[in-house]
Amino acid sequence: MATNPCLECGACCAFYRASFYWAEADDATPDGVPTELTEKLNDFFLAMKGSTGSKPRCVALMGIIGKSVHCQIYQRRSSACREFEASWKDGQTNPRCDKARIAWGLPPLEPGAWPNPGNFPKAA
Ligand code: SF4
Ligand code: SF4
Numbered sequence: 001m002a003t004n005p006c007l008e009c010g011a012c013c014a015f016y017r018a019s020f021y022w023a024e025a026d027d028a029t030p031d032g033v034p035t036e037l038t039e040k041l042n043d044f045f046l047a048m049k050g051s052t053g054s055k056p057r058c059v060a061l062m063g064i065i066g067k068s069v070h071c072q073i074y075q076r077r078s079s080a081c082r083e084f085e086a087s088w089k090d091g092q093t094n095p096r097c098d099k100a101r102i103a104w105g106l107p108p109l110e111p112g113a114w115p116n117p118g119n120f121p122k123a124a
Helices: 095-103
Strands: 019-021 038-040 045-048 061-064 068-071
Antiparallel strands (some): 019 045, 061 068
């Protein structure tokens, strides 16, 4: 397994809606989330395009889920994405991480999954 198991996963980016406060987008915050990759949810929140339907997959997710993935806007991803913790990255499970992996036919991460903790947290 890679030093960052999220780079061989990506399940959460294709399972949950990635929504966040509108002011995180780059039309309000320099170097924020690229506005053209978002859609308006309501007066307060945006979501990543692709993440709002019945079969979500964020448009910024590149690669093949469960094989090799990366976030095209990693440095500019929203707080929702930054705050989503992979299981065992900080010593505890995240049931939402486990649920997304299971939905994609991947086993939940195990405690030894992070020999060199990295980050690729995703959405809420
Ligand atoms: S981490 Fe990147 S690919 Fe995943 S939901 Fe957030 S913006 Fe999309
Ligand atoms: S946080 Fe969990 S579901 Fe998301 S990419 Fe990492 S291991 Fe996969």
